[in-house]
Amino acid sequence: MNKKENLRLLRRRLGLTQKDFIGRFLSDEEGVPSMSVATLSNLESRGGPRLNDVILMAADALQIDSMLFSMKPEEFIQRIDILLPGGQDVDDIRSNAVKKGKIDQLLYRLTMYFAERLIDKELKKGDKIESDRVLAKKMNVGRSAIREALKVLDVLGMIDIHPGQGTFISNDEASFFIIPLSWSLFLNGGQVEEILTVRNLLEVKAAELSAGCRDAGGLERLGDISRQMKQSYEKKNQKEFLEYDIQFHGCIAECSGNQVIFSMIQTINSLMRHITDTGMADSLQLKELYQEHQKIYGRIIERDSSGAAEAMKEHLERSAARYNNR
Structure with a gap:
């Protein structure tokens, strides 16, 4: 509905028919449109399976987060007014986006x-x-495109560029497996229910593993x-309670000892903060959250792995029910 x-x-807002x-955002470099006016009109009025594709293309061209389209319309237009002050030149946006894409x-x-x-052992860290x-x-x-892309990978910590010496695989080679997974989540941000299912499975497993945590500091x-x-x-x-709630789940993921689980949960939670409202409605719900x-x-402290997993599963199910009943 919001999208x-x-x-x-x-x-x-862009002043376009x-x-x-379609000509600005849904056409190839030769100007061939990817859909008709009738199709776009239908997507705007009824939605449909191609709606996410249109949003991703427009968001990429405008260099804005596609997650914004899931916001409430009144919040969306305020955010767009901030990101596109004074009405940008759409031709310039379009031409710049080709390179970005x-x-x-x-x-x-x-x-x-x-x-x-790395998987095939043809490369190793360093x-x-x-x-x-x-x-x-x-x-x-x-x-030039390769050099620009390598600079980004260097910033992400996946490679180390040493001027005059060459470019090397980072000592933290796990980044090569975690970042593509994270990108996949953000590219499919419209699939909220599927992402929440994955998040819940990871949270339950993290709680189970945390009960066997040997990291005293964690x-x-x-x-x-x-x-x-x-x-x-x-x-x-x-x-304040809800801020500690987020930290609590993040710390459990960290105590799981599984870096991929930790990274994926952090990524999903960052994504969900863009598109959902986590505020609770009343003091009764706050009490339930505290007890859970x-x-x-x-x-976890009792080192009861199955009990920790079950408690987390119950908490997530009850949280979903609370959210749906708001």
Whole structure:
């Protein structure tokens, strides 16, 4: 409901007819449109399976987060007014986005290329990679595009660029497997229910693993957060309590000892904060949340793996029911 309304709001905010919108954002470099005016009109009024594709293309062209389209329309238009002050020149946005889209695609291709070589043991952490000339030939792109993409991978911590020496696989080679998974989640941000299912499965497993945690520092941090949640609950400070709630789940993921689970939960939670409202409605729900978190913490401290997993599963199911009944 929000997406189709927000797509229409964006088009009108840019002062474009449906035909103009297709020409700006839904056509290839030769100007061939990917859909008709009738199709776009139908998507704006009724939605449909191609709605997400249109949103992703427009968001990429405008260099904005596609998750914004899931906001309430009144919030969406306020955010767009901030991101597009004074009405940007859509021709400039479109031409700049072509380059951006190609770099994004190249980043993903390079990431998967290096990841596959790591899996096949052709590379290991600290190894020097091919020159930009060789990579450009393999990826069938220009050397300047390769150099720009490599700079991004360097910032992400996946590679280390040493001027005059070469480019090397980072010592933290796990990044090559975690970041593509994270990208996949963000690219499919419209599939909220599916993402929540994955998140819940990971949360339950994290709680189970945390009960066997041998990291004394991690368990101590979890205990500190649990005590802070109790203080916030006793003060009836709802906002503070919910902030500790997020930290509590993040700490459990960290105590699981599984870096992929930790990274995926952090990624999903970041995504969900863009598109959902987590505020609770009343003090009764706050009490239920407090009791459920205390139960999870108790099972973890008791090193009851199955009990911790069950307590987390029950908490997530009850949280979903609370949210749906609001």
